[in-house]
Amino acid sequence: MRYSLCSYCDCQWKIDRLSCSVCGSKEQGALHYFSGEGEDACRIDLCDTCHHYIKTIDYRSLEESDPSLEDLATLHLDVLAAQKGYRRAVPNPWTA
Numbered sequence: 038m039r040y041s042l043c044s045y046c047d048c049q050w051k052i053d054r055l056s057c058s059v060c061g062s063k064e065q066g067a068l069h070y071f072s073g074e075g076e077d078a079c080r081i082d083l084c085d086t087c088h089h090y091i092k093t094i095d096y097r098s099l100e101e102s103d104p105s106l107e108d109l110a111t112l113h114l115d116v117l118a119a120q121k122g123y124r125r126a127v128p129n130p131w132t133a
């Protein structure tokens with residue numbers, strides 16, 4: 038079970054691990070993810086079908102950290118995803 042945080046509306050929703058939560062693609066070859074070194078709590082899920090990405094923060098790995106701060110602290114992952122040609126699925130309050 039995995040939850041995603043929407044940095045725009047601050048809501049959370051359950052993600053189906055086996056499909057893109059943006060376009061619903063179930064093409065396993067089109068779904069990738071990466072995370073920063075030593076940043077297992079946060080990962081970027083990429084979809085080659087719609088070229089969107091979603092940042093996923095694993096709350097189990099966080100103790101007192103605020104998810105919004107965690108998002109801000111991992112902005113370099115957004116930069117990396119953007120360099121790869123992917124767009125964030127939801128607007129980011131800090132970069133929009």
Ligand SMILES: [Zn+2]
Nearest residue numbers: 057060084087
């Ligand atoms: Zn997609």
